[in-house]
Amino acid sequence: MTAEEKYDLIERYCNGELSAEEEKQVMALQQQDSDFKQELELYQSTLQVVDDLVEDDLKDYLSRVEKDLSSTNSKTNAIPLQIWFAVAASVVIIIVFSYLFWPTNSSPEALYEAYFEPYRNVVYPVSRSGELPTLIDSAFNYYEKRMYNEAILAFERIPSAYPTTDLELDLYLGISYLANNDATRAKEILLKAQLKSSEFTSEYQWYLALANLKLNNIPQAKQHLKSLQQQGGATWKKQATTLLNQLNE
């Protein structure tokens, strides 16, 4: 069987398109051919990661739809018709004030709200077995449940000498602070930690940009986004470019 044929078999197997006979062939190959087995496992894991990425995007999309619906509903429910007449005269003034002082769609605050999303835990598989959870388990568990006060406490209690250099704990600690609206502390942590990290450079640049946006430090936010445009992968580049364009509007 050629490499090409093996790939086609794997792809169709994962798509659920094989006949019973072909499925048997896959089972046999898994036992006899270790390269085939490895390639199949990699393909399956890739599909799982793709599924998670696409569904995270869907969840963000539905959350935005929900946000729009909730704000429309609360506006319409909160203001009875008579009040509309009573405030009609003030509308012009409100519009003028909104234009001058309220955050517009491209205000730093609004952009921060639109773009900030806690980074997915891609470093530590949280143990959900009956075993006693470790401090790291608890920290990431709280993080995944978006309970940031608890996550911060747990992350900060993990001893610094703990052998977790590849876990980027400070990235997640920084993001937890940011999610908790403490952008100043988030920025301090992220700035310090990014110097030690070689692998997560893009993630640090992105969240530093957002922390600066939250603090209204637009030039610094732009600087991080520009670095991301130069060094990041395609997804980061696209994200950075879109946000930069909106900041420049």
Next chain:
Amino acid sequence: MNSKDKANQLIRKIQRGDREAIGVLYQEYRAEFLKWSLSQYAISESQAIDIFQNGVIAFYRNVAQGKLIQLNSSIKTYLFAICKNLILKQLRDQKNTVAVDDPILAEVMSLDVVKEREETHQKKIIHRAIMELGEPCNEIIRMFYFRGFAMEIIKERMGYKSEGVARTQKKRCMQYLQKLILEKYKKELDQ
């Protein structure tokens, strides 16, 4: 259009990779679902919203991945059954026992509704490799989500002339991704 036609039209839209279709679905049934679920179960409004979002995503996943190819009931019946399944799971997790006696619910149980995530070291490396992929591979790899429908979607979105071109490009992207993943493993071993 009757409710069955409407359901099958939605299915075709999802199979073509139309994400907006579920936004419309979400808006259409959200209020009714909230009213129904809050009156039937001891859950909070934010829990109900979260469950409804996960239910809509589960519906999308099963259609997009070819596990659900046509509906024999209305979208609402199906979607609510998926969400009911999710509510029951949540209540079960809170140590409440709930009996399953609903035929549609039993049908939904066989679908991939509750999806447990498992993070492994390998998945971490794959995730990072995908984030570093350039275009068009980044977009193409994400279309693997649509399993058997992916080729058609890739052909249309990327403007390729034939499915053959899409197939070659899809395979090339997968090979490139594998190369990136192996490089990452090697880099880790060297460190």
